[in-house]
Structures are given as structure tokens and as C-alpha cells.
Amino acid sequence: MDVSGSLMLDPDKPETSTVEVTIKVPSLWTGIKELDTVLKGKEFFDTASNPLATFRSTDVKRLSDKTAQVTGDLTLNGQTKPVTLDVVWNFSGEHPLSKINPVYSDLYYSGFSAQTQIRRSDWGITRTIPYVSDEIQIVIEVGDLLS
Numbered sequence: 001m002d003v004s005g006s007l008m009l010d011p012d013k014p015e016t017s018t019v020e021v022t023i024k025v026p027s028l029w030t031g032i033k034e035l036d037t038v039l040k041g042k043e044f045f046d047t048a049s050n051p052l053a054t055f056r057s058t059d060v061k062r063l064s065d066k067t068a069q070v071t072g073d074l075t076l077n078g079q080t081k082p083v084t085l086d087v088v089w090n091f092s093g094e095h096p097l098s099k100i101n102p103v104y105s106d107l108y109y110s111g112f113s114a115q116t117q118i119r120r121s122d123w124g125i126t127r128t129i130p131y132v133s134d135e136i137q138i139v140i141e142v143g144d145l146l147s
Contacts, residue, residue, distance in 0.1 A: 001023055001024070001027050001028060001029065002023070002024040002027035003021065003022070003023050003024075004021070004022050005019065005020055005021035005022065006018075006019070006020050007019050007110075007144070009092075009110060011092055014060060014062050014068060014089070015060045015061065015062045015068075016060070017057070017060050017070075018057050018060075019055070019056075019057045019070065019072070020054070020055070020056050020057070021054065021055045022052055022053070022054050023052065023053040023054070024051060024052060025040070025045050025047045025050065025051055025052065025053050026040060026047040026051055028040060028045070028047070043127040044125055044127055045076075045077060045125070046077060046078070049078060050076075050077050050078040052075070053074075053075060053076045053077075054073075054074070054075045055072050055073070055074050055075075055083070056072050056073050057070050057071065057072040058071055058072050058073060058082075059071040059072075065089075066088055066089045066090075067086070067087065067088055067089070068087045068089070069084050069085065069086060069087065070084070070085045070087050070114070071083070071084045071085075072085070074118070074123075076123040076125075077123045077124050077125055078124075079122075079123045079124055081118075081122055081123065083116055083118060084116060085114040085115065085116045085138075085140070086114065086115055086116065087112055087113070087114045088112065088113045088114070089110070089111075089112055090111040090112060090113060090143075091109070091110065091111045091143075092108070092109070092110040092111075093108070093109065094106075094107070094108070094109070095107040095108075095109040096109065109143060109144070110143065110144065111141075111142065111143035112140075112141075112142050112143070113139075113140065113141055114139075114140040114142075115137065115138060115139045115140065116137075116138050117135055117136065117137050117138070118135075118136050118138065119134045119135055119136070120134055120135075120136050121134050
């Protein structure tokens with residue numbers, strides 16, 4: 001999938017952080033050409049009319065030193081709804097490979113895990129319900145260099 005995003009993180013004040021993510025939905029790839037065609041069609045993601053899915057944070061609530069809830073607006077299938085992600089801050093510091101590969105020396109790295117559950121019908125994607133669950137688990141693992 002073609003995904004881009006930005007994270008503005010203040011490790012001392014994570015509640016002031018922001019995150020934005022954009023997914024080019026036509027880049028969806030399952031490994032099964034026929035399924036990709038169906039998922040990109042009007043009965044599911046309608047990528048011709050809605051080529052982008054986005055998430056923009058609106059609030060970060062710190063729960064502990066390593067956990068937070070990040071609330072934001074998820075736009076999917078041309079509709080925008082609020083979503084809350086349960087986030088774990090896994091690591092921040094010198095890049096984990098810096099001791100064995102000098103390319104990573106002096107680079108600051110952070111890693112996060114996040115999850116939430118949505119009902120796809122809330123975004124107008126109702127094809128195959130109830131035969132295929134309306135509830136979708138979203139699990140995100142991300143790590144990147146921060147500047």
C-alpha cells in the first residue's frame with residue numbers, strides 16, 4: 001500500500017503530539033488480483049470516487065508513560081468519523097541498529113503500536129454483512145526516524 005504520514009512528537013509532552021496519515025486506496029494489494037478488483041469497486045472502497053483514506057489526530061490523552069489514546073478523524077469511502085486508537089510507545093532513542101551498522105549512527109528512532117476496532121458499515125461499506133463481519137480490527141505497527 002502507498003502510505004505517507006507525519007508524526008510530531010514531543011517526548012516530554014506526548015499529549016501535544018499530532019499524527020496525520022494518508023493511504024492511496026487504489027494501491028490496495030491482497031495478492032489476489034480478482035479480490036483486489038472487487039475491493040476497489042463500488043461495493044467496497046469505490047477507489048474511483050474515493051482514492052484516499054486519511055487519519056488526522058484531534059486529541060492525545062496520555063494514560064501512562066508508555067500508553068495513550070489518540071483520537072482523530074478517519075476518512076474512508078468518502079465519509080469522516082471519529083476513531084480512537086489505543087497506542088503503546090514502544091521505544092525512542094538511538095536507532096537499534098546503530099551499534100552494528102554505522103549508517104544508523106546518531107539517528108533518533110521511535111516505534112509505536114496502535115489498535116482500534118471499527119464497524120465498516122459506519123463508512124457505508126456493507127457488502128457481505130452479515131456473512132463477513134462488520135467489525136474490523138485495525139492493528140498498526142510503525143517505527144521511523146524522527147528529527
